[in-house]
Amino acid sequence: MRPFTFTKAQDIHSAVKDISEKEHAKFIAGGTNLLDLMKIDVMQPQRIIDITGLALNKIEETEEGGLRLGALVTNADTAYNEEVHKRYPLLSHAILAGASPQLRNKATNGGNLLQRTRCYYFYDNTTPCNKRQPGTGCSAINGYNRMHAILGASEECIAVHPSDMCVSLAALGAVVQVEGPEGKRAIPFNDFHRLPENQPKKDSNLSENEIITSIDLPPEGFAENFAYLKNRDRASYAFALVSVAAGLQINKEKIIEARIALGGVAHKPWRDKKAETLLQNKEATKENFQKVADTILKGAKGYIYNKFKIELARRSIVRALMQAAKKE
Structure with a gap:
């Protein structure tokens, strides 16, 4: 792992300010994906901003009658939350189908949205990968591609998004709340992640200097069927x-x-x-x-x-x- 500096954000404003002013900076919460990628030198942030102290760790009602999932609530606490389990069992079941209990106890809702692909070639620094190093090619297209995309792929990348939680959020029609230097904005879930097209390195439409604050669930949760x-x-x-x-x-x-x-x-x-x-x-x-x-x-x-x-x-x-x- 390469050397990096470490700071702890005190509030959302300071977190956004810090990441906007520093190049090659990344937020960290649970770190279940970022730390793995840093250890194998796939991601090389020079500055880590700890956001675990921010007030984003609650699940609460929205004015519209849905639920607001704080970005720092763990996947386990979300899946076992009484209101989530009762009103949005699809989400609860999807979360519990993913990872292990240990990882669900550490991973956060915001981090789940931002996890990187598990493509073998993305994780292997010795192979060409447009997602890791644009312009080098996609090794998976003519390689071992058993886990790879069958929809929405491009000649640049055929990797897939690995999350279970995100699949249920897409079906539910959730909305991602984010905050950045220009203020707050809401991103419909189906517009949050991107297809690779000719920019496979970019996984989502979240700006590098924005932070996810919550995921809002609509009133209808398909709890019966x-x-x-x-x-x-x-x-x-x-x-x-x-x-x-x-x-x-x-x-x-x-x-x-x-x-x-x-x-x-x-x-x-x-x-x-x-x-x-x-x-x-x-x-x-x-x-x-x-x-x-x-x-x-x-x-x-x-x-x-x-x-x-x-x-x-x-x-x-x-x-x-x-x-x-x-x-x-």
Whole structure:
């Protein structure tokens, strides 16, 4: 690990001021991803700003009737929070499907949004990687790409976003609250993360001098009809090959609203709003779910080792929707 300076922020204003004035600076809270990357020299911040003392560690009601998840609340405390568990079980289930209990006890909500890809080549400094070093190429395209993207990839990068929590937040339609030198702003969750395009190094639309303060959940949490399905190589502590967060509103056997988000398939949690509308006012049948799965995966592209993920994703979407509709 390379030398760095360390400071502790006293409040949000000083944290934003500090990171704006210093080059190569990073915030740290739980540090469950950043420290790993620093140890293997993938990330090399010259200044670390500890934000664990900021007043961002509460879960509270919003004026709109939803919940505000403080950026410094741990993943474990979020998953086991009584209101989250009761009103947003999709989020609770997704968090508990990720990482290990030890990591969930340390990792924070804000940090979860900002974790980097687990692409083998991104972690290996001896190989070309456009995300790590722009312009060097993407080793995964012609390499071992079993875990990689089937949707939204580019010739620059086929890495995937690793979070389980973020897949559920995409389905729920959360909003990320941030603060920077220009003040506060709200970012709809589906606009927070980016596809790689020709700038794979940039994972999100958060500016380098902004800090996440909270994640706001809407009033509707799909508490009655939901499912989080995660396909992985082993039963615990493994990243998703394909995951699906599904939420349905059903009234008199008809679907009023559907939410479907996929993980493990793209550079960001993948949600196709147009495909979701295909289920409006339709019955919750396997045939209708198969049609929407086909629509979501219409542009999917597999590579030599991950072509199986297209069919896996199709079956996973159908199964998650069947579980959400309580048909399975």
